Amino acid sequence: MQAGFKVTAIDGFADSQTQAMASLTAVAPFDHDGFQVKALLAIIDTLDTSRYIGFVYGSGFEAQPALLAEIAKRIPLLGNLPATLASVKSPPVFFSACARLGLAHPQTWTQANASLPLDGLVKAVGASGGSHVQPYSNAKVTLDKQCYAQQKLHGLPVSVLFLAYGQQTALVGFNELMLAPTEALPYRYGGAISQIDLTESEQDQLLKAAQQLTAEFSLLGLNSLDAVLQDGVAYVLEVNPRLSASVGLYETVDGELNLLAMHVAACTQSQAYALPSSVAVKSGSVAQAVIYSALPLSIPANFAWPDWVQDCPSPQSSTQMLAGQPICTVLATADKADAAKHLLAIRVKMLNNLLANRLKEDEDASPF
Numbered sequence: 001m002q003a004g005f006k007v008t009a010i011d012g013f014a015d016s017q018t019q020a021m022a023s024l025t026a027v028a029p030f031d032h033d034g035f036q037v038k039a040l041l042a043i044i045d046t047l048d049t050s051r052y053i054g055f056v057y058g059s060g061f062e063a064q065p066a067l068l069a070e071i072a073k074r075i076p077l078l079g080n081l082p083a084t085l086a087s088v089k090s091p092p093v094f095f096s097a098c099a100r101l102g103l104a105h106p107q108t109w110t111q112a113n114a115s116l117p118l119d120g121l122v123k124a125v126g127a128s129g130g131s132h133v134q135p136y137s138n139a140k141v142t143l144d145k146q147c148y149a150q151q152k153l154h155g156l157p158v159s160v161l162f163l164a165y166g167q168q169t170a171l172v173g174f175n176e177l178m179l180a181p182t183e184a185l186p187y188r189y190g191g192a193i194s195q196i197d198l199t200e201s202e203q204d205q206l207l208k209a210a211q212q213l214t215a216e217f218s219l220l221g222l223n224s225l226d227a228v229l230q231d232g233v234a235y236v237l238e239v240n241p242r243l244s245a246s247v248g249l250y251e252t253v254d255g256e257l258n259l260l261a262m263h264v265a266a267c268t269q270s271q272a273y274a275l276p277s278s279v280a281v282k283s284g285s286v287a288q289a290v291i292y293s294a295l296p297l298s299i300p301a302n303f304a305w306p307d308w309v310q311d312c313p314s315p316q317s318s319t320q321m322l323a324g325q326p327i328c329t330v331l332a333t334a335d336k337a338d339a340a341k342h343l344l345a346i347r348v349k350m351l352n353n354l355l356a357n358r359l360k361e362d363e364d365a366s367p368f
Contacts, residue, residue, distance in 0.1 A: 015311040034064045054078035058243040062089045063126030078267040080241040088241045089126045091148045101212045105236045106151040112143045121150045133187035155230030160206040161246045164219035165266045169211045171278040191289035194249035196337045205234035221263040249286040285337040287344040289330045293321040
């Protein structure tokens with residue numbers, strides 16, 4: 001990889017780009033509760049862990065800090081500790097910290113007997129990807145340990161990607177977050193756009209929140225903070241205390257360490273390690289959009305993917321996609337975020353037309 005590491009990838013999809021970059025790839029089964037514990041640990045147990053620097057993790061562990069602790073017994077973690085993950089993803093702990101630090105955040109309710117507003121959102125604890133977020137009306141929602149209710153905000157969803165070490169943070173970049181809504185999943189994650197233009201006040205609020213929450217929870221390595229900008233105020237939604245999709249939107253300037261290398265360095269250095277105030281990244285904006293299958297779809301092994309598509313199904317055999325399953329990621333790059341977003345929309349339409357033609361071929365071939 002660009003960071004200079006040989007990588008073994010344990011992934012839920014093992015897309016073609018992951019297979020091409022990794023020295024070894026293994027598919028770890030998962031469901032709505034996260035990774036299947038026995039299966040994931042069995043994969044790790046087949047590895048000679050003495051050959052590895054450590055275990056870098058992304059999404060999928062937010063609701064499974066105990067699984068992360070089991071992994072830590074086998075191989076060093078390069079990222080936030082399981083206890084940190086559990087604290088950051090606990091709504092009572094996290095939003096109490098936001099209140100104490102004076103950080104703007106949506107009203108949040110975790111008690112079963114809470115007096116809720118008539119119109120709001122219900123979210124699953126420790127979930128990711130937005131598919132778990134559902135609106136409710138007339139205060140008709142039952143809260144338990146697995147879910148919490150939150151005030152519905154109306155603004156621009158954004159995130160800030162940053163590197164953390166002890167009390168220090170280094171800005172990587174500000175991003176716009178996009179949705180890929182359906183009637184059943186109105187808040188499903190749809191992608192992100194890097195290097196967006198924000199006011200100085202909005203930038204300051206987001207950086208202050210990242211810095212204060214880093215110090216509060218002793219965050220480590222690459223993290224991202226999600227927020228909604230409404231009427232000039234940045235309302236903190238959550239911190240993703242692990243590698244996020246926005247990491248792939250940034251490339252460091254020539255002569256600088258790759259972001260993953262910087263993450264590893266922050267997680268392995270001594271107390272004398274010092275972060276810069278910001279990470280020097282290349283100019284321009286990268287936009288990404290996740291493409292989901294609207295209907296069941298068969299993608300042949302020889303399907304001609306455009307070169308601006310990543311996370312494609314494995315090319316080794318035909319792939320059966322279920323309705324709602326992510327197919328791939330479309331990318332677009334431009335000097336400014338608005339131009340990248342515009343080009344992204346064009347490419348998404350082009351790819352959807354290609355997939356629609358593929359679906360029509362399936363229908364024409366059907367004997368029914």
